[in-house]
Amino acid sequence: MLKSESPASRSEVNGTEKNYVGSASFPNHPTQPLAYSIEEACRVAGLGRSMLYEELRAQRLKGRKAGRRTLIMHADLIAYLENLPERAA
16 A cells, blocks of 8 residues: 555455555546435435325436336436426515
8 A cells, every 4th residue: 555545545355455546447436326216316305205206207307227226317316406496485
């Protein structure tokens, strides 16, 4: 390990160390996930499952399928929330 690297930036797998921070494998590691499960999207957006499924069914929120799993892309969730009507004062 180099002196400038912190132990948290390295992981030991099968006795070999791998550098994850700033490595070629993860050059632009995102700080947020690319996609959310239904449960994660509910938690992040503060919405209930029924509401989320209703919005997916009405196609106001885009969902993608990975096998049986429904995923909601981070950008799609942000776009949906930004397009909600503003509350009148």
